[in-house]
Amino acid sequence: MQWRVGVLRSGVENIAWTDRGEEQDWPSARVAALASLRALVLEEGRQEYWLQVGDVDAIVHPGVDIEGRLNLSNVEGALPLER
Numbered sequence: 001m002q003w004r005v006g007v008l009r010s011g012v013e014n015i016a017w018t019d020r021g022e023e024q025d026w027p028s029a030r031v032a033a034l035a036s037l038r039a040l041v042l043e044e045g046r047q048e049y050w051l052q053v054g055d056v057d058a059i060v061h062p063g064v065d066i067e068g069r070l071n072l073s074n075v076e077g078a079l080p081l082e083r
Helices: 026-044
Strands: 002-008 016-022 048-053 056-060
Touching: 002 026, 016 026, 026 048
Parallel strands: none
Antiparallel strands: 002 016, 002 048, 048 056
């Protein structure tokens, strides 16, 4: 199952697909895509992120916590556990 992760940077119209891969099944592809997303968010900061795993699309908007640090709590829930 193919997956890819990208970012829609501020002031840009097109998604920059930064990572992609292929895994044997949904759980493996989900784990790989979410790991890539977490790394990308830590590198890029607050942006709009896109994921595609198989035929499932997701958009993630990381927030910040009360101290201004990135809050990645909504990353895991971006894709369902099962397909």
